[in-house]
Amino acid sequence: MEDASVECSESHISKIGRLQLLDGPSRCAGRVEVLHDQRWGTICDDGWDLADANVVCRQLGCGTAVLATKAAHYGRGQDTIWLDEVNCTGTEESIFDCEASAWGVNNCYHGEDAGVLCSDSGVSISMELRLVNGSTRCNGRVEVFHNDTWAALCDDGWGMSEAQVVCRQLGCGEALLAPVGSHFGQGSGQMWPGTINCTGSESALFTCKTRQWSNSTCHLRTSAGVVCSEGDQIRLVNYRSRCAGRVEILHNKQWGTVCDKNWDLLDANVVCRQLGCGRALSATGQAQFGQGSGIVWLDGVNCTGFEYSLSACLAKPWGITNCDHWADAGVVCSDSIIPEPAHLRLVNGSHHCAGQVEVFHEEMWGAVCDHGWDKKDAEVVCRQLGCGTALSASGEAHLDAGSLRVWLDNVSCEGTELSLTKCRASPWGKSSCSRGKHASVVCSGSVVSSFAPVRLVDGPGRCAGRLEVFHKEQWGTVCDDSWEFTDAAVVCRQLDCGAVISTPPRAYFGQGQGPMWLDDVNCTGTEAALSECKFKGWGIHNCYHHEVVSVVCSGKHCPSHSSKHS
Structure with missing residues (x-):
């Protein structure tokens, strides 16, 4: 024993x-x-x-x-x-x-x-803090998260020292004002049961001295406020959503980029929080959202993931870097995969990329008259819908009196506009289309059989994995030279797999076998299929199999994910 x-x-x-x-x-x-x-x-x-x-x-x-x-x-x-x-x-x-x-x-x-x-x-976490009822995220009524709810701070003893700490903690620059007397409204919730006294040098509000309420303290129940100078602003650019793209930060009145050295999901989470874009889905490098210009402001960023602004994270001094723009960092936040409301559609066709054109205006769908309707107009429609290029533009079905309202007439596009509403046309609802026809479009995206099929393999499901394309009766891979998010967006759309979450580097889902079919792919992001994008030519490349493309889309990754049990 x-x-x-x-x-x-x-x-x-x-x-x-x-x-x-x-x-x-x-x-x-x-x-x-x-x-x-x-x-x-x-x-x-x-x-x-x-x-x-x-x-x-x-x-x-x-x-x-x-x-x-x-x-x-x-x-x-x-x-x-x-x-x-x-x-x-x-x-x-x-x-x-x-x-x-x-x-x-x-x-x-x-x-x-x-x-x-x-x-x-060794990571210090401050109690969650926010400013509400102001014109920006950097001014408003001060509220803290207490007992599972948001509570306003009493303005008893509130001054510029306390306001300075709030602005610093939120990454909002310097304190300009410390309004009292419920300047930003009283709010409908509870008051935090105490008062705060800061020196102004603290890094977070709850490292200041606190004191529990006495019976007489804050008897007017008026709340404290803050107006900050805004601090360093950030943005995500070069993608269709404000919640995904290349990271750029404004410092000394100049926009610049962030180097991808040590860039990870903790850093990306701070960016998403600062922008109000949900949580980070991926932290990208190697200029996957294209190369920026100007100065590279930040390098060696090291966030805990709980900061309120990117400039509050540890990093090298501003502008000190050995990076070039080929290493620009990017972020994809969860709010980027929430589809925006549709304002354009094709109806009564055989496919969502073919049919009669309808636009949404004043909470109502309406028709587009075919007066002057041509292929340039159709090109804009197809591009806006992510349906590839226009195959035909025609008029179908007479628009008789009493039928669908005609919103647009005499549309005249150059063919390069990003949306139909950017084209010249008669004023909304002004139409002489009593004898006209309903403008119609057939886009290349409706002819599915003409595209080279694609698939994502060796991942957790059909919407994530190594990218392969079918050509000459054989599946082959795609080289990651010049591969960007706009290219991956076309793959996710072709597979009906939602939006792009990430494009993991260097054969993340294995090297695969067979020929490498595509290299130097260059999509605009509006194509209906990968084979509509520009590339070197079938089978022409200078790559090795450790350079194959991988894609992760927002669609379902595994059947079990949709069948949660309690």
Whole structure:
């Protein structure tokens, strides 16, 4: 019979060796990974909470849990998802003592990987803070998150020192004003039960001295406000959504880019938070959203992921870099994959890329009259819909009195406009189309059989994987030379897989076999299929198979993801 004390000691050592935190700012913060069957894997965030995180931190000797992160806050893992529905009481010695689904049994994908931030991580987290009811994100009523709700701060003792700390914490530059007396409205919620006194040098509001309310304090219940100078602004450019693109930051009244050295999902999360664009889906490098111009402002950016602005993150001094614009960083935020409301459509055709043209105006769909309608007008429609090029422009079905309202007449496009409403036309609703016809279009996207088929393989589902194209009865790969997000957008559209999330580099989903069919692909992003884009020529390339393209789209990655259970 074995000595019980020896068994316990060996068990404890084994359990520590089977747990690690990856891709965080220290060994005590990151994505949770466990070792099982000699393979590392992740934990799904279903039911993941502070009690579970506390067990992880204790097991690793990292103190107590500060945060239990979800939705792959510390990036997505690549291997097996080992555990799901973890349910700890918080007192267990090891995460493996907690209740959970059987090893490897889950209905998750790596976008749901769980993480933790422990007290010994060295990362300071301030209580969540916001400014509301102002004209920008950098002025308004000061509110903090307290007892699972937002609460206004009392203006008792409120002044410029406190306002300066708020502006600094939010990355909003210098404090200009510290309005009191509910200048930005009282708000309908509760008041935070205390007052704050800052020196003005603190990095976050809740490192200032605080004092609990007395019976007489803040009896008027008037709230504090802040007006900041705005600070360094950021934007995402060179993509169809304001929530995805190349990162640019305004400093010293000049826009510049960010180098991709050490650029990761934690940095991207800060950008998305600052822009109000949800959470980061991917952090891109190698100028995947095209090369910028001017100065490269930031290099070596190292965010914890909880800052309110990119300029609050650690980085080299402004403008000090050895990067060029080929290394410009980019971001894709979750709000970029939310489809914008349609204002143009083709109806009564055999395909969504062919039919009668309708436009949406004043909350109503209406027709376009065929007076002067030609192929230049049709080209704009096809491009705007992502349906490729125009094959024909015609008039179909007489627009009789009492039928669909005619919104546009006498449309005259140059053929280069980005949308139909940018073309010259009669004023909205002004039409002499009583004897006219309904303008119609047939785009190349309606002739599906004319395109070379594409597929994404060796990924988690049909909407993520290595890109392959079918030509001459054989599947082959695509070289990543000059590959950008606009090219990937065409692939996702052709596969009906939603928007682009990322284009992982260097044969991320394996090198594949067979010929390399395409190189130097150059799409505008409006093509209906990859084979409509410009490229060197079928089979002409100067690449190796470790350079093949991979694409991850927002569409379903695995059948189980849509069948959650409670």
